[in-house]
Amino acid sequence: MSLRTLRTLVAIAQYGSFVRAAEAVCLTQSAVSLHVRSLEEDFNAPLFDRTRRVPVLTEAGHRAVERAREILSLYDGIASELGDQGELTGRLRLGAIQTALAGSLPAALAALRQAHPRFRVMVNSGMSAELAIRIDAGELDAAVTTEPVKPHPTGLVSAPLYQEGFWIIAPPGMESSDAKSLLQENAFIRFDRRAWAGRTIDTELRRMRLRVQTEMELDSQDAIIHMVASGLGVAVIPLSRRELAKLPGLTCLPFATPQAQRTVVLLEREDRPAGRLAAALAEAIRAQAGDEAINE
The missing domain is CATH 3.40.190.10 (Periplasmic binding protein-like II)
Structure with a gap:
């Protein structure tokens, strides 16, 4: 058993195939197969179910991958522990x-x-x-x-x-509107709900019982800000105070009461x-x- 064979095993578990693992660790596919056989001989246990078309870890294989990650983590951490002074x-x-x-x-x-x-x-x-x-x-x-x-x-x-606060952002000149009106009466540019921030915003909107008119759903905060600055709608995004101060003259109101934080x-x-x-x-x-x- 060597560190290189352990890295090969972890790569197979990570990438889901011998071919992609070989590319990741810069070996041929046959060399990857040899590493697996070597480990199985050392451990005296099959690490993969060979009745499947794709490599599926056995119970022993899952335990081996877990231990291999621990060993590699300890080894890779040595350099960070030995810096001079x-x-x-x-x-x-x-x-x-x-x-x-x-x-x-x-x-x-x-x-x-x-x-x-x-x-x-x-x-x-x-x-x-x-x-x-x-x-x-x-x-x-x-x-x-x-x-x-x-x-x-x-x-x-x-x-x-x-921590960052969540803010309603709207085009310039809408300072007189309250938060509820901004969100319900304008096109809403939604933060992608696959993102944790997007899920938090969606949960809070439901809690507040606010119906918004979603016209865009974007995963880039910069893109959302540009869309709002162009007058295409309003949005809710998380911002630090430093970032808030840099916004290009947009209308900004705290989102929720008390203000939602992340x-x-x-x-x-x-x-x-x-x-x-x-x-x-x-x-x-x-x-x-x-x-x-x-x-x-």
């Missing part, structure tokens, strides 16, 4: 929602790079629900997301970073594969978030 070294595969990319995250990453030149962060963007699935699959070490909303993968843990968190697997690296990133983000930060 407290220096952070290693790589963090990070996911982030769009509001984080437009908010505190870039400044936090810049501060970390200056303090720890050998600490590398690879950033991918996406919606919270999508990023949670990628963490669960082992594609990401951690992600800056909104607080999990069911359904979501089990086995994930979150640490709070900062918590932005650092999401990880329970075994916390990124360890000290993720913890350092969380502290850097809180430092940049200012009075909206949530300190543990």
Whole structure:
């Protein structure tokens, strides 16, 4: 048994086929098959059900994948634990929602790079629900997301970073309208309900018994803001105070009473594969978030 064979096993479980796993770990398909046979001989147990056309893990295979992830997490974390004089070294595969990319995250990453030149962060963007699935699959070490909303993968843990309020945004010149009138009497540009923020908005609209006239449903907050600024409707989006101040002269009112809030968190697997690296990133983000930060 070697670390490379364990990485192959985890890749098969992650990508669902020997072919895609081979591409991910830069091996031939025959080499991947040899790795599986080697592990099955070492463990004296079949890891895949070979009566199926696609690789399906046996019960023993599921246990082996779980242990392999734990072993690889411990090994990959060694570099981050051995930095000279407290220096952070290693790589963090990070996911982030769009509001984080437009908010505190870039400044936090810049501060970390200056303090720890050998600490590398690879950033991918996406919606919270999508990023949670990628963490669960082992594609990401951690992600800056909104607080999990069911359904979501089990086995994930979150640490709070900062809070954002939900705001009704409308074209300029509508300041005299109340919140209820804005939402019911204008075309509504809805935040995609596949996103956790979109589900939160939808739940609150139902609680308030407000019927809206949905004409668009978008997954980009920037796109929603541009649509509203062009006079095409009103919307509800989460914003930090810093982002709120940058809006191009739009009408802004708090959404719900009391104002609906969301918590932005650092999401990880329970075994916390990124360890000290993720913890350092969380502290850097809180430092940049200012009075909206949530300190543990």
